[in-house]
Amino acid sequence: MIVTTTSFGQYELALIAGANENESPKIVVVDWLKEGQSWLNSKSFPKLKKYYKIDDSDFEFIDKNSLSIADMTQALLLTTIEQINEYINGERKKFDLPLDLSSGTEFQQRVWKGLQTIPHGETISYATLAQRVNNPKGYRAVANANGKNPFSLIVPCHRVIASDGKLGGYTGGLDKKEHLLALEGVKCKG
Incomplete structure (x- = not known):
């Protein structure tokens, strides 16, 4: 490697x-x-x-x-x-790279693929992501899979926020999540 x-x-x-x-x-x-x-x-x-x-x-x-x-x-x-x-530099809204998702479970891979469908400059809640990956009551499991995303930034887990509009968590640290969302023009509650 x-x-x-x-x-x-x-x-x-x-x-x-x-x-x-x-x-x-x-x-x-x-x-x-x-x-x-x-x-x-x-x-x-x-x-x-x-x-x-x-x-x-x-x-x-x-x-x-x-x-x-x-x-x-x-x-x-x-x-x-x-x-x-x-x-x-604001010239790219979506990454186009081959990723090795195999280190994740089948469910984690489904969540990571779901994350890739969230458009640049938009956010969704963990509950919405859970619905999108066909596990509507599994928002905690989705949040856990989100936290295990090995492709920070590339697979945009930073675009998932709490239902109340607050940032929630981010493996890289909330300062980075806030920075990424600001780059995309998104303002969130602290």
């Missing part, structure tokens, strides 16, 4: 992509890092190692400025960085 980091304003994101034999590479994680935090200490790293049954030596960190378009996995990371920058 290839790892790189990129800036998102004042924040830092860890991006991890990989490919199984005879498959095209996919993004496996987009994770917010805390100030000064290494990608090795991100919340996703231990889960990845366990799920894919790999160890530290199976990860290769490459600085974003050293990524090569000649390598398919590195080229995917370059495309991801390009799309993130387009999103930051």
